[in-house]
Amino acid sequence: MPKQVDHEQRRRLLTEAVFAVISTQGFEAVSLRDVAEQAGVSMGTVQHYFPTKQQMLSFALSHMRERVLARLQAALAALREPTRRDLIRAATAVMLPVDPAGREEACVNIAFFSAATVTPAYAEQLRDGYGRILTVSVANFREAARLGELRDGIDPDVEAPVLYFLTQGLVGPILVGLYSPDDALALIDAQLDRVFRPISP
């Protein structure tokens, strides 16, 4: 084998350019030429790593999920002796567009969501991502319930999706400037207050 470039790395690099274009110019403005220019390469190079535009976008969507998961794991790992509530709150905050990285991911995510309504392949990828995160969230809530951290009468199998979809519903208002990240987090905390027992171990 000649040359020595890492194919996957190159594809991820180009994918980052795709994210930048989507979040700054919009999903419909994504063209092979724009992506190439954003990545600082020629159009031919983009074609070399992605035979078609569809494959490029599909790879970008899968890579997006990995990026979010990486940021999630980093956020959780940064906690020192966290309670279940701390873990759940941190995971929730990662989903909100509070920093530039989060905002970029949110823009890309909503763009693919819109596209998924007419592209079943995207819908399947998003369904899978939703399902995985929900599973983890439910597991976290169940563990919190097992440890007795939840209030009486609180069903973890209900609270997990409620909190998760509440978070998803807050992404839009933050993106369009109706809510500030702090407003959103205040709402999240209010919901957590009603689900978790007050302080005291």
Place this chain on the structure above:
Amino acid sequence: MPKQVDHEQRRRLLTEAVFAVISTQGFEAVSLRDVAEQAGVSMGTVQHYFPTKQQMLSFALSHMRERVLARLQAALAALREPTRRDLIRAATAVMLPVDPAGREEACVNIAFFSAATVTPAYAEQLRDGYGRILTVSVANFREAARLGELRDGIDPDVEAPVLYFLTQGLVGPILVGLYSPDDALALIDAQLDRVFRPISP
């Protein structure tokens, strides 16, 4: 003045074609030619009522809000001697894509939401729409609180946005097929159960 066509009606008719194209072909596929074909007119007619594509889409977004409000008012008017909870639940259900009309509106809405991240004019329109609905929702919850229908310790100014954004967060999963409308409504009811007092006047 010659001729006798109703300009606004024509624009709304064309806008319906825009909705159909967005929800079946996707936002990026919207072209003047597609809209004209969907509406059964020529491209020149579309141009006659909308000088530019941007104006057409912007009008479509404003008309979308009117359509949702009309459906909302119809749903509320259909209730017989409703409690506050009935009103709030019905208004919530209207936001979910449970029937073809609701699904079309949800597809269009998410498409404009994605576009709004790079088009401030759309963002402003959506912000305004969000704000209005939230205001009404808060007023409903406050009235419910005044009537003593809420549980002790429940803040209507918190519950209104929580329920609304939870609903918004459920739209996506329904659209991509992760959740059924019934699953979503079950979650909504669970949230309402925790906010409203159990039966008995």
Place this chain on the structure above:
DNA sequence: ACCGTTATCATGCGATCGCATTACAAAAAC
């Protein structure tokens, strides 16, 4: 050292886009 493979780039092609222009039919104004 030579060859083959690969990465990268530049260019061309057919299709489609938004928009401008033009032509024509119909109804109100006179």
Place this chain on the structure above:
DNA sequence: GTTTTTGTAATGCGATCGCATGATAACGGT
């Protein structure tokens, strides 16, 4: 009845799109 304004349609234009093709440089295998 003529004129004028408006609704509708057809067509053309420059730009841009995704994709295919060919050229060039660089590195690995032998």
